[in-house]
Amino acid sequence: MHLLVRWLLAPLARFIYRPVVHGAEFVPREGPVILASNHRAAVDTAVIALTAGRPVSFLGKAEYFVGKGLRGRALASFLSALGYVPVDRANAKAGLAALHAAREVLDAGGAFAIYPEGTRSLDGRLHRGHTGVASLALATGAPVVPVGLIGTERVQPVGKRLPRLHRVVVRFGQPLDFSRYEGLEGSSAIRRAATDEVMDAIARLSHQEYVDTYHERPAA
Template sequence: MGYKFIWWLYKWVLIGPAMRVVFRPTAVGVENIPATGPVILASNHLSWTDWIFTPLLIPRRITFVAKAEYFTTPGLKGGFQKFFFTSAGQVPIARGGASAAEGALEASREVLRNGGVMGIYPEGTRSHNGKLYRGRTGVARLAIEMGVPVVPVGLKGTYEIAPSGKTFGRIVRPTVTFGKPLDFSRYEGMENDRFILRAVTDEIIYEILKLTGQEYVDLYATDAKKRDKEARKA
């Protein structure tokens, strides 16, 4: 209860008002988010500010998964960091490997079982150049298994605010667009079919693409980062 109260305090008193004044974010299609019940918001991921602007512009509390390091750093700084991310609606998950992926899914299941809003970045990591990359199939597995709708979300402008490798870039007015809910109930019981998972994931990414107009690259973002890094070295 206390953490939920602090989350709303961040939104309406401590962080939200300043972000609204400085950046004047715009929301489009908020009415597409169900007023009650479990739902997944699947978004492109351009910068660390994404998880601030999206919650700021919707009436419901949203939960994201965050890397475990934010919750396990020792000392006073680590304690403050853990408190902030927990109270801001983040749940920890170790990155890398199958166990990490399953851990993220289980944390998301718990949120959805309780009728909450789960925020997911299908690309799995931030875009390093503003392009949209191939989606990981966890979002599809979760949507089919839990039988919940997926609302595609398209962010514009946040890459300019905080591009990859920088804490801050420049002040622009970001837009967060919420598409119509996607219903995948026709695939009930097929959450272990890899072809279905890929098809559903690609459909979600395509809907995000329509909202953002980004250039699409049919590679995982992590592979693209590695490729571009190697190309720069060469």
């Protein structure tokens, strides 16, 4: 399945959608790195995976990986090939489990993508980021590459299940280094400051209006 995604599906998707990519050189080709992006549509994960230039891991709901039968196994294999890491979000300690899974990826020298807003923006604006991105950066020393996605909301508008043809622009920004805060990851003020710096960089790349309030998760 990994070979199918890498050598067939990924090139086919790039050929069909022809994403415009800026700043690809800012994504290090090896070593731990956090890709922090705005979130406009369900296809954002695939767009980042196709344009980052290296394998990228994402968090995925654990229930997607435990389906029974041929269909369930195929879905689990496909998601694993895309870089999804299963996390039980129904657990009371889901936040800690997510950070632990992400840290394992980074400690192994991998690339991990995160949406600091926590959910898709339904109003088109960029909302206040949760501090998990800062916690990861401060705990691992990994640089944070901000990402601005433009046009993905037109590929898959809210409420639509099938993607449409529309040009997507991906902007990778210069890596943000938070090593100056080494040893201060326990400070909520430091985590907030680092997260705000990440969100400011994303806003400049995505050209979205920034709103200093958390975006509520849509009803299940």
